[in-house]
Amino acid sequence: MNIASVRRPIVPPAPPRAPDDMSFFGRLAVIRQNMIATWGQRAYEEEILQGRFFLHKSFILNRPDAIRHVLLSNYENYTRTPAGIRMLRPVLGEGLLIAEGHDWTFQRRTLAPAFTPRATANLVPHMTAVLDETIAKLDTQSGEAVNLREVMQRMTLEIAGRTMFSFGMDRHGPTLRNFIVEYGERLGRPYFLDMVLPVSWPTPMDRARARFRKRWTEFVATLIAERRAAGKKDGAPPRDLFDLMDGARDPETGKGFSDEQLVDEVATMILAGHETTATALFWALYLLALDPDTQEEVASETRGEHLDSMADIDRQKFTRAVIDETMRLYPPAFLIARAARDKDNVAGEAISKGDIIMIAPWLLHRHEKLWDQPNAFIPKRFMSTEAPDRFAYLPFGAGPRVCVGAPFAQAESVLALARLIGAFRVELTDTTPVIPHGVVTTQPGHSPMFRITRR
Template identity: 90%
Template structure:
């Protein structure tokens, strides 16, 4: 994809690339700290890289047709790896993100009506109400150093709470944030035994994760009980995602969710819905602070716009391109790992049962054969008449298991960025480069301080 740019685009900082000859155990040592830093230059240049993972082969795929085969054409042959299941099951249970086979099909069919464009449009007032409150709070903090990452986390958590339950997260937000931080700092990291033992063989960390899961599911069940106690008027239309999910029925079987299943689905939507969006918004604000000219283009597009409906959001073409480019450079899910259930052929390579397929949006989105100036921040590449290949750009995955909440997340991100930049000029106070690192999502290595001023 060729991009013409009048001014020289910014290139945000990234971790140093690993030596291509980094040993297996050297790579393992880096994985726990920053998975992104384990890849060398070859991974950004070659279409397929074959290696070994203990008794099995491993493949890094950067070829769109090969990725299409794994995620779409033959997706039933690939399942999550033991390490992936261990990282996610304690917080997501058997919800949509981890379910397989008939369980996944049932959940996907049942949840689909809750995430249609029309359903998302009905939730926009919840988003705008939280944004109004956030902008009002920021108004009294202009010209002072602020942590926009924390503010984005609180804001998206509040949006998640209101769109899910129609109540704010003032009382429960700190507890929920503590759960997330506790898990990410220790339990959400991959340890050696997590990667080599079958899921049926518990590791010492699995026992700690099980204890965490008991406390976590009790907390989510309490939120659901509080929402049910608030009730709903008979015959009234759904007012939030919980109404839609609680009333949802599989169109083929007529079955809904049990209370236990509902806990996992709600946990999945709250976590996936607020943490990844908060991270994407942080990176977008960081990039716009580094690139004041692009920031002014966003502000110019939103000038005079009230932005309180899906139609208003859809008109923000350049802001949407900024969000898309942000998720290209900082994909929330930096790695998709799959284990082969049976034999296959991918990009001419023989794949056997147990072999590991790695599709890394971090690599794919910066691959030198797929993108012009792959490390540069150029939002207008997403306004080109030649869009990127569907399997070269995977911020929300692809195929049957593409993120069901993608339209919701995109609407929220565009709306929030447009409203915030329309209200404030954003600049960095902290001169230290912010380095992305991959643990569960693509996080910054520290939270820089910003300064905002009213436009």
């Protein structure tokens, strides 16, 4: 895509690229701290890179047609890797992100109606109420140094709680955040045995994860019990995601979720929703602080808008482009890893059973053959008539397993950024470059302080 720009766009900081000849064990040592830093220049230039992963071949795919084959045309041949299952199952159980085969088909069909644009529109009042409260609190800190990453985490958690259960997270929020921090700092990182042993062979970390899962599922069950105690009026329309999910039925079988399944689905939606959206909003605010001119364009677009409905959100074309460009530069899911169930052929490459296929949105979104000025922040590239290839831009994945909550996440992100930038001018007080770290999501290496002032 060729992008014409009147002024020189900003290029935000990124990790230094690894030497292309870094050894396997050298990469292994870096993976637990920042997987993004394990990729060298070739990964940003070549369409397919072949390597080895213990007894199997590994492939990094940067060709849209090859990615289409793996994620769409022959997606049933590719499943999560043992390490991926170990990282996700303790917090997500057998929910939609983990399930395979018939279980996944049932869950996807059953959940889909709860996440349509129409269903999302009914949840916008919950979002606007939380945004009103967040802006009011930030008003009291105008002119002061603020940790906006923490603010975004609290805000999106509150939105998750209200859209899911119709109640605030004042009592439960700190406990939930503690679970997330505890898991992300130690249990959610890959260890050597996690990557080499079959899932059926428990590692020492698996035992620790199992103890965590017991406490975690008990906590989520408590939230569900509290919501059920609040009840639902007969004949009343669903008031939140829980109503939609609890009442959801597979259109083919009429079957709904068991209590155990509902715990996993609720955990999946809360975790996958609030943490990734908080991170995306942090990066958007960081980029706009680095680029005051683009920040003023967002503020100008929101001026005079009420921003309390889906129609209002849909009119924020430039703000949506800023979110799209933010997720290109900082994709929440920086890596999609799959293991081949059986042999295949991908773009002329022979794939054997057990081979590892890696599709890294971090690489794909910055690939030098797919994007003009790939490392620069240029939101207007998403307002161009020349759209990127569908399989060159994967902030929510692609194919049948594309993120079911994408319409919700997009609406929340655009609404929040428009409201926040419409209310405040945002500047950085800390000039230390913020380096992205790929651990569970694309996280900032440190949380800089911002100064916010009322417009």
